[in-house]
Amino acid sequence: MPHKLALIGFGGVGQGFVDILEKKKKMLRDKERMDFQVVAITDLNKGSVHHPEGLCLKEVKRAIQENGTLDAYPDQPGLIRGWDSKETIEKSNADSIVEMTFTNVLTGQPAIDHCKWAFQAKKNVVMTNKGPVALAHDVLSKQAEDNGVNWMFEGAVMSGTPALRLPQTTLVGNDITAIQGILNGTTNYMLTRMEKGLSYEDALFEAQKLGYAEADPTADVEGFDVLYKILILARVVLGIPLQREDVTCKGIQNMTLADIEKATKQGKRWKLIGSLIQTEQGLKATVQPEMLDLNDPLAGIQGATNAITYNCDLSGPITLVGAGAGIIETGYAVLIDLINIERKR
Structure with a gap:
């Protein structure tokens, strides 16, 4: 069964992560027996698409390149547009939420709420956002544990370098x-x-x-x-x-x-x-x-x-x-967290 992902935030790191998934798809299947499938993407500025059977990543990239949004992603039966982050987290059939929104180091929001909604929905969270880890670690860790899901954030300190x-x-x-x-x-x-x-x-x-x-x-x-x-x-x-x-x-x-x-x-x-x-x-x-x-x-x-x-x-x-930064490096941090979640399953 594919490990289904919903991406919250689709800036440089999100797009770099999608490139990594495409590039490493065969290696992950052959060596790790893993298949990661993006079923939803939502971004405050770029729009939102969800399909329970998975999105075509080539079409996602084409849409972004065409006009900077997901509006040009082709319509198809079962496709849903317009969900905000809360709806995407709660209503999509994702197993894991990949949180890549802008870091607000003063409040940790909206990423803290994204984590809480995901844990309540029994979904794992992988994030590159340091705000929630720095400001709400104990509360979020307990909530993840209570709901039997994983919370991982290797990319929050030194990007793809495994400082944690x-x-x-x-x-x-x-x-x-x-x-x-x-x-x-x-x-x-x-x-x-x-x-x-x-x-x-x-x-x-x-x-x-x-x-x-x-x-x-x-x-x-x-x-x-x-x-x-x-x-x-x-x-x-x-x-x-x-x-x-x-x-x-x-x-x-x-x-x-x-x-x-x-x-x-x-x-x-x-x-x-x-x-x-x-x-x-x-x-x-x-x-x-x-x-x-x-x-x-x-x-x-x-x-x-x-x-x-x-x-x-x-x-x-x-x-x-x-x-300590970089699109591909931070995208790699997301991938290694997801691999470690999958190894636990």
């Missing part, structure tokens, strides 16, 4: 005493460019031009994006619930070339570091620019790349390096 699955599986048995990471590609790119002599303003402009930074870069440059990833790592990896106010947060918005030169003279390098350190007084959580020694694995991470170091009592420090 690595410590939860491969590093099991260790006591993790500290987690430190470069968890925002925009700011790491900017600091890399500033080290080459660009001013903060010029580095930001370049990052925006390349698509790394949004028109409003506040969440990146002031550290809020990293803050929410730290909340997720604390709860999911260390089992310690933290609130926003428990994390000391300072971004790079006041960094100058003089600061960069100071680090260079000391044989060090600035990085925006999200950090969780176990102390006798409890868990110390910070997001702040730090001068790292050049022999620190994180100091060598250049450009928009992300990295995270787990300090383990048995295996020692383990550093994971990879993309």
